[in-house]
Amino acid sequence: MTALEQSRHLATAIPGPRSEELLARKGAAVARGIGNTMPVYASRAFGGIVEDVDGNRLIDLGSGIAVTTVGNASPRVVAAVAEQAQHFTHTCFMVTPYEGYVAVAEALNRLTPGTGEKRSALFNSGSEAVENAVKIARTYTRKQAVVSFDHAYHGRTNLTMALTAKSMPYKHGFGPFAPEVYRAPLSYPFRDAEFGGKELATDGELAARRAITVIDKQVGADNLAAVIIEPIQGEGGFIVPAEGFLRTLLDWCRDNGVVFIADEVQTGFARTGAMFACEHEGIVPDLIVTAKGIAGGMPLSAVTGRAEIMDAPHVGGLGGTYGGNPVACAAALATIETIETDGLVERARQIETLMKDKLGRMQAEDDRIGDVRGRGAMIALELVKPGTTEPDAELTKAVSTAAHRAGVIVLTCGTFGNVLRFLPPLTISDDLLLDGLDVLAEALRTL
Template sequence: MSTLEKSRYLATAIPGPRSAALIDRKGAAVARGIGNTMPVYAARAAGGIVEDVDGNRFIDLGSGIAVTTIGNASPRVVAAVSAQAAEFTHTCFMVTPYEQYVAVCEHLNRLTPVEGEKRSALFNSGSEAVENAVKIARAYTRKQAVVSFDHAYHGRTNLTMALTAKSMPYKHGFGPFASEIYRAPMSYPFRDAEFGKELATDGELAARRALSIIDKQVGADNLAAVIIEPIQGEGGFIVPAEGFLPTLLQWCRANGVVFIADEVQTGFARTGAMFACEHEGIDPDLIVTAKGIAGGLPLSAVTGRAEIMDSPHVGGLGGTYGGNPLACAAALATIDTIESDGLVARAREIETLMKDRLGRLQADDDRIGDVRGRGAMIAVELVKSGTIEPDADLTKALLAGAHAAGVIVLSCGTYGNVLRFLPPLAISDELLNEGLDVLASVLADLR
């Protein structure tokens, strides 16, 4: 159990001298393309706090981009990984398999909202899992085309860059990209309102808009899969209008198209359900998971209907590190923690607290255009006063002020104007409220 004090504390200016020295070392040793949000170097983390090498303690409202959902250095995870490391660290599941891999797949098959008999396969990263989901869909349907959506983010590999919508920084200069990838309009209620209230609130209507384009530009006979984040992550924490996802799924089922839910960021209690698909009662054909699956260790998965998952030939799926035993031990401990500690319900409590506070802030400040999200996945979209024009400059200034004051918070969105909150579910109400107090103070100073 960590002895890290659970309070915000600034011992030095940000960055402190030891972090500053490490920044210089990074510049000389690490490729320039690897950026950093915070100008500090972590030393310890637990319970909603990250401590840097200079002794500064930050309130963590980012969870390593939704990875340490159950809290950093969570006790069950630490114990499980330590015990597994003492037994063996790797054998490669494809060479001499081990029970932990099978056990993780059994839990995924039990937990994921996919109808009927299920199978799972384990990989390393969200991008890798997305690529394998597309491979599986193509093997099953014997078709090639894949549709993703405006504002989507699915990864940084060649195929997943093609699926991702935003050019800078993810795609710029890295093409050409994988072929047979098409894009359809997303349901984005805050922005769709510009085109009429009905489109913003009627998910079925928004889905029909997307399906019309898919029919005309791709055609169901050529389409292997539709892939979508039930709540878009990097695109701006966009929650589609009610009915959008079920209408897409219904069309996919009627036309022999595999429906892939990318739950890399939304999975494992993050949204106040074990998986975000549950909020609209949909059962995808395939679900892609990663991030919060293993308490900070690299692991990802594809889970889906058995007949689809079993369509690739033996040896067609795999990878040297996929389902590493340490990561599997961490995943089993993570699932145990979520279920034993009631963290799905805790995510809903965090949603209530955050939306209440941010909603009151919005009522007093018209630069907050929208407050949205589910569970502990909440966002604020910032706009220029009196308009819906995105304000990326205000977002950058608010981030910088929060960071300097000891709060880790992240931005996202196609227009660079969304502040996203991903607090660990282990965070206390006191720390969460304090973090929001800091943000409110910084925002007021930026008038």
């Protein structure tokens, strides 16, 4: 592709006339339930820039929701996809298998936490991988119940909607949901400080004991197949549990024959300044679920874990027509090569330092910024009413809308709708990132 200039540029108002035309076509052709964060239509993208059909160049602080971690149209990914597509685009691994699937499984077994013998299985989406992780855990333990946590997001299929905490827009009107799903309290330091005091906010082990008490009372370990948790919550608000929370949960699971599933769909593949977020606390989950950043924009997901657990389902019990598509596998191998060769784990740490410095200075001058949190290139601002901890969803929406109009793609999240989240590609330049944050600061000042 022709090089795309890495700078913000507004050729028209947002949205421009061509995007307006496409918005009208979408309204007449696409189901109403498919929403859009921004009213613009992309024509091409590269690195940290998305260019729309009207020639506007937008700074990308969303990465397609943590998918284009290695940058959009990453050269190695583009080359790998083109080469594989020339050979064959599909055969179905369950019919006539191919080396790419095996190579991706080998890479995942090597990269994920833990040194024991592992196995992997490939699927299409994060939701599908979560469902399969639960299937595997239930088969292995011969138990049924599953526990997820407050503020969790695990997907939009029936079982993963049950695991997800937030009703609107993910669950509202779509029930009944899968049974034998229970919920426990998360460690949410910013809000735990308000309701449980400083000790609960800073002591992860104490917060875990609170959760374990709920699990024991509501479910009981004898009935519990798995606990599933995002090491850093995504849609729930980029919540980083207090240190020790994950470790204490994992220890309890090991002591009670419960499978510990880490949902690293959003946190995996260098996003948090480690290849996987579990590494920050040195924990080794029984099963780890990955997707999003795994394949540079191609649809692919995986479940990886201890061999004896992964091998529990009978032959033919796992799979799917498209799972581990050969083009997606080629993209995944190129993505992993890019992360390792180009030092993108370290780059994520550099982005964290830059962003937390800038956002921390903004917080010191603005009491509407209640919290700055996250790891690596997964950073968030929680916005509140001045001088309180009361969530301010209206301000959050207004800031994001102002940023969009100024040419910056930024996403919102959180159970209360009051979190601005930043997921820049790891290939973004410092100048581009700082320009995007300056736009955000100006939007906050103006509002």
